[in-house]
Amino acid sequence: MKPSTHFSLFVALFLALSPVIVSAQETHEINAQARVFAPDILYVQPGDAIQWVNMAVGGHDSVSIEGLIPEGAEPWRSQIGENFGITPTVEGVYAYVCEPHIGFGMMGVIVVGKPVNIDASMAFAQEKLQGPYRRIIGKLLKVQQDAKK
Numbered sequence: 421m422k423p424s425t426h427f428s429l430f431v432a433l434f435l436a437l438s439p440v441i442v443s444a445q446e447t448h449e450i451n452a453q454a455r456v457f458a459p460d461i462l463y464v465q466p467g468d469a470i471q472w473v474n475m476a477v478g479g480h481d482s483v484s485i486e487g488l489i490p491e492g493a494e495p496w497r498s499q500i501g502e503n504f505g506i507t508p509t510v511e512g513v514y515a516y517v518c519e520p521h522i523g524f525g526m527m528g529v530i531v532v533g534k535p536v537n538i539d540a541s542m543a544f545a546q547e548k549l550q551g552p553y554r555r556i557i558g559k560l561l562k563v564q565q566d567a568k569k
């Protein structure tokens with residue numbers, strides 16, 4: 421084949437695949453229910469969008485837990501009652517709480533790609549977290565166990 425034929429094939433292949441690449445980014449919803457997030461553990465791929473919905477009824481927020489997101493990732497804090505979204509690209513485990521309902525254990529974990537920081541997150545949670553924040557440890561444990569399967 422001539423080099424120009426190679427190039428044409430490459431262009432044709434790229435055009436054929438590019439819609440697939442774009443549509444591979446999914447949007448995932450986390451539904452704020454009475455005192456829980458559903459699902460409370462969510463697995464996504466880097467670049468996927470995450471939306472917290474139904475936040476106004478009951479007055480929920482989503483606040484990342486300091487020390488429990490991957491290094492280099494952006495922490496977040498939504499307004500109470502606001503539907504809110506993030507699109508994390510840094511791989512790893514992210515933990516968050518609903519501050520008004522933290523006493524009910526209203527919190528969750530998002531795993532972006534592989535849970536590369538799960539052991540460090542678990543160690544941090546066990547050493548540093550106080551009071552109701554410690555209820556995230558059970559969810560981290562589940563992620564840790566799933567990662568070993």
Ligand SMILES: [Cu+2]
Nearest residue numbers: 480518521526
């Ligand atoms: Cu809440």
